[in-house]
Amino acid sequence: MIIVFFVLAFVAVGCAISMLITRNAIYSALFLVLNFATVAILYLILGAPFIALSQITVYAGSVIVLFLFVVMLLGAERLPGGEPLRWQRFIAMALGLVLAVNLGLAITQQAGDLGMLAAPEKGFGAPVEVGRVLFSQYVLPVQIVAFILLVAVVGAVVLSRSEEISHRRELYRKPEAKE
Amino acid sequence: MVPASYYLILSVVLFVLGALGVLLRRNALVVFMSLEMMFNASNLAFITFARMYNALSAQVVVFFVMTVAAAEVAIGLALMVEIFRSKRSVDIDQMNTLKG
Amino acid sequence: MDYTLILLTFSPLVGFLVLLFLKEEQKSALRWVALLTSLVTFGLSLWALAQFRMGEGGLQLVFDQPWFRLSGSQITFAMGADGLSMLMVLLTTFLTPLALLSTWSAVQERVKGFMMFFLLLETGMLGVFTAQDLVLFYIFWEFTLIPMYFLIGIWGGERRIYAAVKFFLFTMFGSVLMLLAILYLGLTSGTFSLSELTHAREAFAGAQVWLWLAFALAFAIKVPMWPLHTWLPDAHVEAPTAGSVILAGVLLKMGSYGFLRFNLPLFPEATLQLAPYMAALAVVGILYGAVVSFAQTDVKKLVAYSSVSHLGFVMLGIFALTAQGLAGSILQMVNHGLSTGALFLLVGMLYERRHTRQMSAYGGIWKVVPVLGAVMLFVSLSSAGLPALNGFVGEFTILLGSFSSSTLGSPWFAGLGALGVILAAVYLLVMFERVFLGPIKHAENLSLKDMNLREVLTLLPILVVILWIGLYPSFFFNLMNPTVSQLLATVQTAAMAIR
C-alpha cells in the first residue's frame, strides 16, 4: 500500500513542479490535470469516493477546460521578456523552504504520532452518506453556496458583456462639481 | 498502511509548490492555476483528517471549497478576459494600476 | 418600553426613503419632502415634550432593549431623555427645518443628495442626544460625521475638500481615543449601559483620569475648546449656509453635551480634579475667540471665531460645577444655537445677494435693506449678551455661577470671562458697522433686495425664541433644573465619598 502512495505522491509532486517550471501555460494546465487526477486517486484511497469523482468532474473536467479555453482564446501561452523580479525568486524559494520545513516539523514532531491509516470502513464517504450530511446538517450552507454559484454565473455574464458596461459607466459618470 | 503524516506532508509540499507558483510566475493564468493547486493541497489535508477522525463534515467542507473554487474560477477568468481586453497582456506585473 | 424617542429619532429616515424614490429633477418636491419630514420630526419632538414630566430629573421616555454582547459585555439599545437631552432634541428639531428652508434658493445642484444627507444628519444628531448606551452613542456620534463631511465636501465653497477633510480628521482623532475608553469601560464593567456604568463607578475608579481625558479630548475637539478649534473656522467658512447653521447650532453642542452626559456623572472625581484646568482653557477660549474675531475680514469667519468665544462660556459654566453654572451652560448651548444659527443664516443671505463675505464689499447697506439690517442687529445684540435677550440670561447665569464656584476656587475665571462680554460687543458692533453702517461704498450694493417672505419666515421663529428666552426663560430653566440638580448631586456625593 505504501508503495502505491509513494508512486502517487511522486507523480503529484512531479506534476506540480513541472507545472511551475514549464513556460507554456497550456503545459501547465495539462500538468495540473494530471496532478488533480493523482490526488483524486488518493481521495479514493482515503475513503472519499464522492469527493474523488467530484474532483475529476469539477476540477479536471470543467475548471481546467475553462482554463485551457481562456489561455487559447487570449493566446497567452507564453509571455515575452524575462523575469523582472529576479531577486524575488530566491526569497520566494527560501520562504517556501521555511514554510515547508516548519509545517513538516509541526506534523512530524509536535503533533505526536498521528497513527496509521487503515483501510476505510465500508460505506464511509459513500455518496449516500455525504448526501445525507450535506442535506441535513449543512442544508443552509448548501443554499448559500448555491446562491454564490448563481451570483458567479451572473457576474461572469455581466463581466463579459463589456460594451454595455462601458456604456453604462458613461451614464453614471458624475458631472464635475460646481466651481 | 500509510502513516497519516505522510499524507499531510504531501499536502504541505503541494501547498508550498502552489505558493511558489503564485510568487514566481508572471502569467496571471498560471498564477491562478497555482492557486487551484493550493486549494487542492488543503483539500487533501481535509480528506486525510476526515479519514483520521471518521468525520464526514470534513468531506463536506471540501465539497464546499470545490464549489466556491469553481465559482471563483468563473469570475476570475471573466475578469482576466476583461483585463486582457484593456491591457492586451496577462502579465501580472503589468497590472499595477493600484501602485501607491 | 416607550417608543416615542425611537419614533422621533428615526422619523427623518422615513423622509430619506421617500427621497430615494424621487428624481433629481423634481427639485421642489425634494425640498418639500425634506422640509415636511423635518417639520413632522419637530412635531414629534413637541409630542415627546408633552409627555415629558417637567419636575423630574431622571431619564424619561426610556426605551431599553438588550442589543448584543461584546466579549461578555452587554450592549443595550437604550434611549431616554432628561431635561438636558430634551432641550437639545428640541434645538435640533427646531433648527433643522429652518436650515432646510434656507436652502431653497442657496442649494440648486444635487438637491436630492443634499436633502438626503441632511435628514440622515438629523437622525444622527437626535440619536446622539437620546442614546443612553455608550456603544449606541458612539455609533450615532460617528454617524453625524459622515453626512456633515459630504455636506461640506460637496456643497461647500472653494476650499471645501480641505475643510471637509480637516473637519473629519480632527473629530475622528478625538473619537478614536473615546472609543478606546468606551471599550475599556464596557469590558471592565460588563455593560455599556450608561445608567449601569454610573452605578458601578468603582470598577474603573483607578483609571478615571485617563478615561476622563480620552472622553474629554473627543468632546473638546467638537466643542471646540481652545487650542483645538482650528478646524472650526475652515469648516464654517466652507460649509453651505444650512451646514454652518447645523454645525454651529447642534454639532458643536454634542461636545458640551458629551461633557455633561458622560464626563460628569461617570468620572466625578476626575472632573473635580481637572475642572480648574478646563475652566482656564475655557476662559482663554472666551478671550482668544473674541480677540481673533475682531481681526477677521470675512463675516463668516468672524462668526465662526465668535463661536469659540461663546462655547468658552459654556465650558466655563460646566466646570464651575454649580447649579447656576450648569443651568446657564445648558441654556447658553441653546442660545448659541439660536443666535449663531441666525447669524449664519443672515450671512448666507448676504452671500446669496452679493457672492462675497468680505466686509469691505459692504458698508452702509442698512439704508438699502432695512429689515435685514434690523434683524442682523437684533441677533448680534443677542449674541453680544444684551439683557432681555437670550444671550444675557445664559452668560449671566454662567458667570454668576462660576464667580462663586467652590470648585474653581477663584473669582478670576469669571472675572476674566466677563471681559469677553465687552469684547463680544466690540467685534459684533465693528462687524455691524462695517457691513451695515456708514455710507454706501459700492454701487452694486444700491440694488440689494431686502428679505423676502421665505427669509423672514426662516428667521422669525428664531427671533421669537430669542426674545422668549430673554424675557421669560423660566420654561427652559424649569425643564433643566431637576436634571442639573441631579447631576450636581452625583458629582458632589462622589466627591464626598472619595474625600
Place this chain on the structure above:
Amino acid sequence: MPLSTANEILPAFQAVPWVVFFPLIGLILNLLFGKRFGEKFSGAVASLATLASFGVALSLFFALQAHPEGASVPFLQWIQVGDFVVNWAFRVDTLSVTMMLVVSGVGLLIHIYATGYMHEDVRHNGDPGRYRRFFVYFNLFIAMMMILVSADNYLMLFVGWEGVGLCSYLLIGFWFEKGKDGIANAQAAKKAFIVNRVGDFGLLIALFLMFQHFGTLEFAGVFEQAPVLAAATPGVLLAMTLFMLLGVTGKSAQIPLYVWLPDAMAGPTPVSALIHAATMVTAGVYLVVRSTPLYSLVPEAQTVVMWVGALTAFFAATIAIAQFDIKRVLAYSTISQLGFMVAAAGMGAGVAAMFHLTTHAFFKALLFLAAGSVILGIEAGHARAHAHTDEHGHDDFDPQDMRNMGGLKDRMPLTFWVYLIGALALSGIAPLSGFFSKDEILHAAEKDHLAIFWILLITAFLTAFYMGRQLVMVFGGTVRTRAAGAARENSAIITLPLVGLAILSALGGLLNFPGSWGLEHWLEHTLEGIQPSEFAPLTALISVLVALGGLGLAYAIYAVIQPLTDYRQPDPLTRLGVLWRGMANKWKVDELYHAIIVRPYEALAHFLASPVDQGVIDAVSGGLAWLSVRAGEGLRVVQNGILRSYALLIVLGVAAILSYLIWMR
C-alpha cells in the same frame, strides 16, 4: 426699609408695570402701523404713550402721598436656578417715582418737541422714512429707562441699564451714514456702546460679588445684609462699590469713561436733550443714590466717588470753555454737572444729588432743545440765504459752530429768552432752579470736604464763564454769517416745549425750597438717615457772586474787550497758549486712549489671528498632517503595484507567524 408683602400691595401701586408697558405699546403700534398712517400718527402715538406713562407715574406719586413707604410689586418670575432667584419686580418708592416723573415728564416735553424737530431733520437729511424709526427708538428708550428706575433688584436695573445703552447706540447712530466721512456718527455710536460696556463690566462684577456674599440681588435683601458684610470683610464691600462705580463712570460719563458723551452729540438734538443730558446719563447718579446703604458703609468708596465726581466736574468744565460747537459745549457742561451730582452722591448728600439731577434735567434739556432750535434756525437761514444768492454755497458750513452765529437775540427772541433762563439756571444764579440745587451740593461739600468745595466752586465759576461765552457768541454781538442773518424763530411745536421747560427751570428750586425742603421729606421715606439740609446764606452768596463773576468775565472778554465780528476771527482766549490748546484739544484724552488701548488691541487681534492662530496653533495640526503625509510617502515604496510582491509579503508574514508558533512556544 419697609417692604410690603405681595398680598397687601395697594391697587394703585399695582399699576406700576404700565410705566413700562405704555411706551412698549406705543413702540409696537408704531412698528406695525407707523408706515401706513404717516408722521402725525407716529409722533402722536409716541407722545401719547409717554403721556400715559407720565400719568401712571403721577398716580403713583399721589398714591405714595398716603403710603410713602412704597411697595415692591412682583410681576413675573424671571430666572430661577438653584438658590438664585430673580424676578421682574417693580419698586415703588419715593426715589423711583421721582425718577419716573422726571423721565416721563421731561421725556414728554421732548417727545412733543421732537415731533416738530424731526419733521425738519428727516427732510434736511434726506430720508423722511426714518421719522417713524426715531419714535420707535424713543419709546423704547422711555421703556428701558423706566425699567431701570423702577427695578426692584440690581439685575433688572442692569437690564434697563444696558437697554438704555442700546437706545443710546441706536439714536447716536440714527444718521448712520452721516458725519465725517459718512462714518463718524456710526463710530460715535459704537464708541458709546463699547465704553458703556466697559462700565457695565464693572457693574456685572459688582453684581457677582453681591450674589456671592448676599445670595440675592434684591435691593432690600442686599441692604439688609450689607452691615454684616461690612463688619466681617469690608474689603469685599469696597470692591463691590468700586466696581459699581466703574459702571457709574461709564453711564454717567465720569473720568475715566466720559469720552463717549461728547461724541454722542452726533445724535439728533432731542436725543442729546433726553438721553445724553436729562435722563440716561443720570442713571449712574441714581444708582449711587439708590445704593446709599452700601456706600455709606465704606467711607473709602465714598471718598473715591466724591473725587471722581469733583475732578470730572472740573476737568470737563475746562474743556467746555474752548469748544465752538454749540452742542459740544453743552455736552461737556453735562459731564461737568454730572460730576457735581456724583460728588454729591459720594458725600452722602443723596437728596442734593437727586435735587440737582432733577433741576439739571429741566435746564439742560431746555438748553439742548433751545440749541436745537438755534441749529434749525441757522440751517433754515443757511438755506434761505443761499437760495437766492448762489446755488452751491460752501458745503462745509457747520450750522452748529458758534462762530457762524451771533446776533440771534433779535432774530430768535423766544429762543434767546428761554436759553437765557437755562444758562442762568445752569450758572447758578438765584432764584433759578440751578442755584438751589448747586448750592446744596456746595454746602454739603463745605461742611466736611473743603478741597472738594474749592474744586466745585472753581468749576461753578468756569460753568458761568463758558455759558456766558456761549450766550454772547450765539445771541449777542454782530451777525457773522449770512445764515445767521437769515435765521427766523421756529414754529410753536418747537418753542412751546421750550417755554414749558423754561418755566420748570425757573421754578424747579421750589421742589426743595429752603425751609420747606419738600424733596428731602419726600425722599426721606426711601433714603434712610439723610442729614437734614440747611440753607447757608454765606455759601449761597459766594456761589452767586462766583457765578456772576464768571458771566461778567465772559461778557467782558467776548462782548466788550474783543467783540467777535467775523467768523474767521480766533478766540480771544488763544492767548492762553498751551493751556488753550490743551482745552481746545480736549487734553488729547481720546488720542491717549487710542494709543494705549485701541491700537494695542488691534495689534493684538491681528497678531493672534494671523501669526498665532493660523501660524502656530493651526500649524501643530498641520504639522501632524504633514508628518503622516511624509510617512505615507515613505511607505508607498512598498506599494509597488506588483501583485507578486504583495503575495511575497503575505507569505513572509505567514512564515514568520508560523515560525513563531512552532519555535517560540
